[in-house]
Amino acid sequence: MSVVENTEAGRSNSAAPTPPAIQLKGISKSFGPVKANKDISMTVAKGTIHGIVGENGAGKSTLMSILYGFYKADAGEVFIHGQKVNITDSHAAIAAGIGMVHQHFMLVEPFTVLENVVMGAEEGRLLKPSLAKARATLQQLAEEFELDVDPDAIVGELSVGFQQRVEILKALYRQADILILDEPTGVLTPAEADHLFRILRNLKAQGKTIILITHKLREIMEATDSVSVMRRGEMTETIPTNTTSPADLAEKMVGRRVLLEVVKTPATPGDVVLEVKGLNVVDSQGVKKLKDVGFTLRAGEILGIAGVAGNGQSELLEVLGGFRAASSGEIRINGAPIDLSAKANAGMRRARGIGHIPEDRHRRGMVMPFMAWENIALGYHNKPEYLGKAGLHNQTAMREDARGKIERFDIRPPNENLIASNFSGGNQQKIVVAREIEANPDVLLVGQPTRGVDIGAIEFIHQQIVNLRDAGKAILLVSVELDEIQSLSDRILVMFDGVIQGERLPEDTDERELGLMMAGAGNNPANGGNP
C-alpha cells in the first residue's frame, strides 16, 4: 500500500536517484473466488534486505510466485531497476536478474555441486567447457561471499545448510541481482542460520537486493532493513525494521494483540509415566535411526525434544505411537512394558493411554477428504459411544460429539460437516488437538504442534498443552522450532543423529548452547567454540 523511502539503504548510491530494485504496482491475483493478492504495491531499494511477514495464506508465496513468474498477475505492474518487465516464466525472471531459493530445494541429489549449478545454464553441446567455466565462477563466488562448497561433492551427501548454499550459488551463477529466500531457516540449526545471515549481509554489501520471507519474527528483526506485513491478501504496512518489535509485528500480522510468551507456572512433576530404555531403531535400508535412546517422563511435565529435522525424533514418535517397530529396547507405560514388535499398532497404544498429535497432520493426523466429524473420530472410531447397531456407526452421536469439541476448541467455521481440507491450517490442527486432548490420555505425544499454524492458533494450542500438563498429564513435545521447545518445555532433551546429546533445563540454557548440541558439538558444555 505505502511506498517506503528506505532509510537504511546505506550504500553510497542511496542519495542518487537510483531506481528501486523492485517496484510492484497494484498487483492482484485471484484463485477462483479467493483473492490471494489485493492491489499490492511495494518498493524495495537496491542493496537492502527486505522482509515479508504474514500468516499462512496471507499471500506472501503468491506474491513471490508472481515475481518469479510461476503465476501471472490478474492486474498490476512489475518494475525491476526502474524498467517495466513482464515476467511470464522463470526464464524471464532469471533474465531480469531474479533468483529464488525455494523452501524445498530444487536440486538433483545424485549430481555434484558443479553439475547442479550448471544445470539449465549449460552452453554448447558438450558439458566440459561449461563445467570448467562454472568451476572458475564458483571459486570466485565462494571467496566473495563466504559461500564455500566443494564443487565436486555429491549434493545428496551434503548437509541441508550446504545444500542451501548450492541453491544460492545457482542463483548467483545465473547473475541474479535480486534474491528471494522463502523460509530459508526452517531446516537449519541456529549456527547454520547465523552463517546464512552472514552470507546475506555479504551479498547485501555487494549491492545485491534480498527478499526474505519468514514466519520467524526474530530473524526479521535481526537481518532485515525494512519489512512488509501481509494480512489476508493485502499488504497492510511497510516499515523500517528498526521502528518495530516482534510483538508489534505479530499484532500487525494477526490484527489483534497476541501473546508471544507462553504463560505457565513451574511444573509439579508426579510419578514416572513413560520410561524409555536402550531404544534402537533401524530403518528398512539398515540405517540406525535411534541409538540407545533412554529417558523418563513424569506426570505433570512437558519434556521437549529439540533437534534439527531428521535426527531421529520422527522415528521416536512413530515407535511410541505404535507404527514403527523397534529393533531393541524397552518402553514402559505406568510401569508395564508395551509391545515394540511389528505386531503392535496404534490402536494398542491408545488403549494404553497414549495420545498422539502427529507431526504430519495432512497425511497422518487427518484424512483430508473426510468431514470434520469423521476426523474427530479418527483412531477412536470404535469407542463404545460411537457404535450403533449391527456394525454401523451411531453417526448422530459422532456428530454431536464433534459439535461439542468444535465449540470447546473454538474451531472455525463451526461446521462439523465441512471437509477437513476446507479448514485453515490452524483449525485443522485444532481438530487434531481437540480429538487427542479430549481422549484424556496419560501420555500425549506432540509432534510439531504449530507447523503451518497461524499465530492466533499457536497461542491457543500452546495454552491447551500447558493446561493438559497442569491437569497432571505427561507430555512429550517434539519440535524443530527451538523457540517453541524453550517456551513450553519443563525439561529439554537434544537429539542429534539418533542419539540424545544431553538434557538441559530451559532456565539454565540458551539458544547458543542448544544449537551446538543440535549440531552434535555440544557433548561438552565447556566447549564454547563456534564451528
Add this chain to the structure above:
Amino acid sequence: MNRTLPRWADIILIPLLNLALAILVAGLVVLFIGEDPLRAMTLIIQGAFTPNGIGFTLYYTTNFIFTGLAVAVAFHARLFNIGGEGQAAMAGVGVALVCLAFDWPHWSLALLAAMAGGMLFGAGWAAIPAYLQAKRGSHIVITTIMFNLIAASIINFLLVGPMQAPGSSPETRSFPDGASLPTLHDMLGVIGVNFDRHAPVNISLFVALIACVLVWLLIWKSRIGYEIRAFGHSDKAAVYAGISPLKITMIAMLISGALAGLMAINTVMGEAERLVLDAVQGAGFVGIAVALMGRNHPLGVVLAAFLFGILYQGGSELAFEMPGISREMIVVIQGLVILFTGSLENLVRIPVSKLFLRFRKGDA
C-alpha cells in the same frame, strides 16, 4: 480437494456430459464407416425398450450392477479390482456345484444356497490377489488380470472334464427344476401384469438392488466402511488410526469378489440354468466402466448399469438391423466412456467447475 461443484453436478451432470462426448465420438466413428449415426442411435434406443428388449436390458443391468458394485467397493479402499471377470466366472462354478448338489425343494432355498456358493467362490478368487497385495506388495491390477486368465482356463478344464454333462457340448447338465428362479414374467404375473415370458430378467434384479442398499450402508454408515474409506484416502492416516492395512485390503477385496460372484446367480442360475463356457461375457470389465461412471456410489452404479444395459441390448438389435455395424460398436462406446470418465475426467470437469464459479460470482 476444494469442492467447487454441487453434489448433483458431480454425480449426474458430469457423467452425462462425459457420456454425451463418448456418444458424439462414437457417432463420428459410425459416420466414418459410412453409416447413419442418427439411425444407429434410434435403433439402439428402440431395441432396448421394445417389450421383449426391456427384459434383456434389465437382465444385463443386473449383471452390471453386481460387477459395478464390486469395482466400487474395492475402489473405496483404493484397490483397482480388474478381476471381476474371473471372480464372476469362478462364482459360476460355485453356483453350479450348489444347484447340482441336491434336488432342491424350492427355489428360495436354492437361491440362498447358490448366493452363498457364488459369493464364496468369488471372494475366494479375489482373496489370493488381495493377500499378495497386502503382504507382498504385488500390484492388484496385475494379479487380478492374471487371475482372470487362470479362471478361464480352470473353467475350460472343468467343462470338458469333471463337470461336463455326459455326451454334451462343454457345459454341465441342466440344474434341477427346484433351482429354477422366478423370472420377471412369473413375478409380475402374480399381480396381473403381462411381462414378456422369454426375457431372461429374473429375481436376481431385486437381489442386485438390495445389494446396492447394503453397499451404501457398508460404505457410508458402517464402522468397517469408515475404515475402508480412511484407508482408501490415506494409508498413513489409517495406520495412525490403528487400522490394519492387511485387514482392510482383505475385507474390501473379499466383499468385492463376493459382489462380482453374485452375478452368477443371474447368468448361470437365472438364465442358462447350467454352467456354460464364457458365462460372464465381459460383464466384469463393463463393471469398471459402470463404477467409474457411477462415481463409485451405489445410486450412480444403478444408473450407469442401466445405461450399459441399454447399450448392450440396443447394440445387439443394432448389429442385427445394420449389418455394417457389428456388436463391437458397443465395445467402442464403452471404451470411449471409460476414456472420457476415467482418463479425461478433467476435460469436462475443469470447464464446468469454472462455469459454476462464474455463476456463483454473478450471484454475489
